[in-house]
Amino acid sequence: MTIEQRKKNISSLGQFLSQFDFTGNKKQESLPYNDPHYDRLQQQINLAVHHNGWFTKENIIFSLQQWSKALTQDNLDKWLAPYDLKKVSQKTVGIIMAGNIPLVGFHDFLSVLISGHKVLVKQSTNDKLLLPILADYLIAINPEWKEKIQFLKESSEGAEKMKDYDAVIATGSNNTARYFEFYFAGKPSIIRKNRNSVAVLTGNETSEELSLLGEDIFRYYGLGCRNVSKLYVPEGYDFDAFFKGIYSWNPIINQAKYANNYDYNKAVYLMSLFKLLENGFLILKEDESLSSPIATLFYETYSDVSQLKEELSNRREEIQCVVGNGITKNAVSFGQTQHPELWDYADNVDTLDFLINKLN
Structure with missing residues (x-):
């Protein structure tokens, strides 16, 4: 396959994923090879919801939508240029x-x-139902993908061991x-560790910005490395505006697994006599x-912005995203942590540079 063929196939995958959104059935009969892959992915989405209690249908659809928006010909061209x-x-x-x-x-x-290599995939047992359908769709578009994609099999005795590989990309704790x-x-490798994202507030944020911050905090129940897990606020900060801004996310407490964590953590903190602020769901x-x-x-308070910037710089190996209005050079806008571009690399490690220049 040429690079142009690969880009064309992957942008077709993006079109396929665009059918799955929050408005219901948007099946496009004109898309090539849509049957039976559309119905199979719908089925796997429903199965994934039962397989993993954190994978709600809303969050799965959100993920598919973000990828459908990313996988356009223009984005692929810009990424690879x-x-x-x-x-x-x-x-x-x-x-x-x-x-x-x-x-x-x-x-x-x-x-x-996209770089032209073969992939050997060891999936997590928590997220093993969706990706194979996407791979099958690529193979339906172009059978040459079949020789480039392999998933390690799982059995009652455990996962198949990884062998006959030249490099590895591994993500874990x-x-x-x-x-x-x-x-x-x-082996040449990229090994990813724990990362978290933070937000820096000044007290001058608009109600809209604070509302958008709720997306950064609560999307995927806060389980992603791009989710904001900590706030930096100025000394004397009044949290009332923050709580008002995120209030639209209050239905999250109706999710049983989230509610159980809320109740457990609150009980532990109160028994330890920690000083807390809470609003019924955070x-x-x-x-x-x-x-x-x-x-x-x-949260943590600050009094000197320059000292805060130095702290963030010193902890950059622990931080995935910094959300705020220009507090750092590459600060992410409110509400955008879960909308990365193709060229926004995890851990700031250029995956394509590794695959192109480190494996020859």
């Missing part, structure tokens, strides 16, 4: 995927394929990262850590 894909000598790249949010490993999967670094020491706790539990948001 800086790279010399003619340099690629085809290798097999293993991907060990996380399963915290729907299709969280799709960008790595896409990067390997800080603990599993140590295991990955040891196990894959002899707990605010002053804490220096970046990673807060589900249904909890840590």
Whole structure:
């Protein structure tokens, strides 16, 4: 396949995904190979909701919609323009995927394929139902993909072992990262660890900006590395405006797993006599850590912006996104953390540069 063929096939996948939205059935009969893949993906979406209690239909559809918007010909052209894909000598790249949010490993999967390599996928048991359908759709469009995509099989005895690969991209916790670094020491690799996102408030945010911040906090129940898990606020900050801004997210407490976490964390904090702020669906706790539990948001006060910028710089290896109005060079606008572009790389590690320049 030429790079133009690969881009055309992947943009067709984007069109296929555009059928799945919040308004119901938008099946486009004119799309090539839509049957039976449309019905199969609908079925897998419904199964995924039961397979993983955190994967609500709304969040799965949200993920599919974001990918459908990203996978356009223009976006693919812009993403790939800086790279010399003619340099690629085809290798097999293993991907060990996380399963915290729907299709969280799709960008790595896409990067390997668009660069011209073969992909060997170890899916998370928490997110194993959706990606194979997307792969099958690509294969239906162009059978040459069949030789480039392989999923490791699972059985009652456990997952099939990864073998015959040239490089690896693995995502996990800080603990599993140590295991990955040891196990894959002899191979070129990208090993991703825990990351969290933060928001910096000044007290001058509009009600609309604070409402948008709710999307950054609550989308996917806060389980993604791009979810805001901590606020930095000026000394003496009045949280009333913040609580008003996020109030539209109050139905989240009706999700049983989220509510259980809320009740548990609140009880633990109260028994420990921690000072808390809460509004019935979110707990605010002053804490220096970046990673807060589900249904909890840590916060820390600041008095000097320059010192805050220095702290954020010193902790950049722990931070995925900084949300705010120009507080850092690459700050993300309110409400945009879950809308990354194709060229927004996880952990700020250029995956395509690795696949193009480090594997030859």
